[in-house]
Amino acid sequence: MQYDITDRWNVGFAFVYATGSAITLPEKRYFDPIENRLITVWSDRNAYRLPSYHRADISITFNGKGFKTIKNLETGEIEKKKKKVVSTWNFSVFNLYNRKNPYFLFFDYSGDVNSGNLDVGANQVSLFPILPSITWNFKF
Amino acid sequence: MKLLLVLLSAGIVFGSCSKAIEFDLPEVEQDVVLVGKIESSNYPIVFLSKTQGYFEPTSTESIFGTSIHNANVTMNDGVNEITLNELCSADIQDSLLPLVSKVTGIPEQSLQFFNYCIYTSLDPLAIGIEGRTYSLYIETETDTLTASTILPVGVPLVNTRFEAFESLDSLGFLFGTLVDPPEEGNGYRWFAQRINSYKYNYPAPYDNVVGMQKDAFPIAPFGSVFDDKFLNGLSLEIEYNRGEVGNLEGPDDEGPEEGYFKRGDTVVIKFTTIDYLTYLHLRALEDQAATNGSPFASPGNLPSSIVGGIGLWAGYGVRLDTVICN
Numbered sequence: 452m453q454y455d456i457t458d459r460w461n462v463g464f465a466f467v468y469a470t471g472s473a474i475t476l477p478e479k480r481y482f483d484p485i486e487n488r489l490i491t492v493w494s495d496r497n498a499y500r501l502p503s504y505h506r507a508d509i510s511i512t513f514n515g516k517g518f519k520t521i522k523n524l525e526t527g528e529i530e531k532k533k534k535k536v537v538s539t540w541n542f543s544v545f546n547l548y549n550r551k552n553p554y555f556l557f558f559d560y561s562g563d564v565n566s567g568n569l570d571v572g573a574n575q576v577s578l579f580p581i582l583p584s585i586t587w588n589f590k591f
Numbered sequence: 592m593k594l595l596l597v598l599l600s601a602g603i604v605f606g607s608c609s610k611a612i613e614f615d616l617p618e619v620e621q622d623v624v625l626v627g628k629i630e631s632s633n634y635p636i637v638f639l640s641k642t643q644g645y646f647e648p649t650s651t652e653s654i655f656g657t658s659i660h661n662a663n664v665t666m667n668d669g670v671n672e673i674t675l676n677e678l679c680s681a682d683i684q685d686s687l688l689p690l691v692s693k694v695t696g697i698p699e700q701s702l703q704f705f706n707y708c709i710y711t712s713l714d715p716l717a718i719g720i721e722g723r724t725y726s727l728y729i730e731t732e733t734d735t736l737t738a739s740t741i742l743p744v745g746v747p748l749v750n751t752r753f754e755a756f757e758s759l760d761s762l763g764f765l766f767g768t769l770v771d772p773p774e775e776g777n778g779y780r781w782f783a784q785r786i787n788s789y790k791y792n793y794p795a796p797y798d799n800v801v802g803m804q805k806d807a808f809p810i811a812p813f814g815s816v817f818d819d820k821f822l823n824g825l826s827l828e829i830e831y832n833r834g835e836v837g838n839l840e841g842p843d844d845e846g847p848e849e850g851y852f853k854r855g856d857t858v859v860i861k862f863t864t865i866d867y868l869t870y871l872h873l874r875a876l877e878d879q880a881a882t883n884g885s886p887f888a889s890p891g892n893l894p895s896s897i898v899g900g901i902g903l904w905a906g907y908g909v910r911l912d913t914v915i916c917n
Contacts, residue, residue: 475890476614476616476645477645477890478616478619478644478645479619479621479622479642479643479644479645480642480643480644480645481622481624481640481641481642481643481657481901481902482640482654482657483626483638483876483902483903484626484638484695484696484697484707485626485627485628485636485638485695485696485697486696486837486876486880487696487697487836487837487839488837488876488880490876490879490893491645491879491890492622492642492645492892492901493890493891493892494619496890551608551610555886556612557884557885557886557888558645558884559883559884560649560883560884561884562649563837563839564651564654564701564705565698565700565701565704565705565839566839567650567651569649569651569654570649571645571646571649572611573611573612573613573614573646574609574610574611574612575609575610575611575612576608576609576886577608577609577610578608580608
């Protein structure tokens with residue numbers, strides 16, 4: 452959504468939602484005493500879904516004047532002259548509420564059964580946290 | 592380009608947010624697991640257990656609580672049918688544990704502290720004979736499993752030797768030459784066991800190892816399994832580093848000696864021949880172990896030829912060779 456507050460100020464808001472990607476997860480495990488290893492038994496391919504993906508973005512844009520006012524020295528009148536370079540400022544926040552959307556998961560185990568310190572775990576990697584940004588654009 | 596992609600991916604992984612998470616997976620039906628082997632001139636060993644949920648407790652009680660007891664296990668080699676009886680380490684005299692450790696590949700201390708239960712037979716007719724097909728028929732309280740494996744004729748290595756690296760003086764790898772038979776579908780697995788003793792101690796907690804045999808049983812390093820797809824009927828020189836027992840480091844498995852054999856070691860190379868199905872399982876097992884914890888690992892179950900369950904029933908045709916590293 453975008454809304455012009457004035458001819459120079461503009462605000463925008465975006466909300467993105469997507470169903471989580473399909474994923475294959477480790478469902479079961481067993482210990483192989485001959486190999487001394489924990490063996491992972493995976494689910495059917497893509498049997499599960501990651502949590503859904505959603506984020507909100509906002510932006511505020513300030514448009515610079517496209518012209519400047521000058522005084523005509525001959526006539527004494529105030530004239531508008533088009534600027535050669537017109538710029539805008541944009542202030543935006545990506546992922547406004549800092550949601551840790553899962554990009555992918557990975558799994559591992561550490562330790563050893565015989566030492567009594569076996570541990571299994573799952574880890575989630577997310578890409579982008581809350582990202583404020585300031586952008587200056589110009590055109591000529 | 593490939594390296595650039597890997598670096599870029601790694602940059603994304605390490606530069607982004609990573610956190611440990613917990614799962615609440617739905618209950619699934621558990622599988623019966625058969626893990627067993629029969630080797631040339633050795634008794635069969637069978638472990639029976641059940642799988643458990645991946646995120647269930649990882650205490651030793653939880654792991655050992657999955658063992659299946661009182662199953663009916665029979666083995667048929669085409670000539671004899673033999674019953675395999677359950678034998679638990681808690682019932683074995685301490686003086687016999689080193690022998691059990693050598694046969695099973697389970698550390699002696701583990702056999703002492705934890706109650707490992709195997710199905711086996713000490714009947715001489717149960718000893719593995721090369722060329723035979725060994726079938727198992729198993730009945731538990733709720734399940735029935737069958738499995739079959741070939742115990743292939745062992746293919747020996749020739750010209751086995753130790754070679755130290757010039758830059759490392761006394762450390763090196765073991766070498767040997769394999770002459771692959773002409774028939775396709777042979778698989779191989781390499782093990783090595785140092786049967787000499789430690790002559791000095793290492794930093795704590797290994798500060799009391801003098802006199803202890805370096806390896807209690809043969810150990811297979813990563814990459815120990817291969818087949819003859821690209822070398823059928825040909826000769827190949829192979830070299831191997833020193834392996835570690837999975838996730839269980841020994842006194843010299845950290846530091847400069849990690850992965851190397853040393854001058855003065857006496858090493859028994861156990862070179863085994865396996866059938867193709869066993870090769871597929873073990874190769875997938877090594878892949879899974881090598882990629883444990885990697886964000887780029889692909890999910891893949893270990894191929895299994897067991898009917899009614901999962902796991903591996905493997906036949907190993909064994910050839911032994913002793914190398915003195917000097």
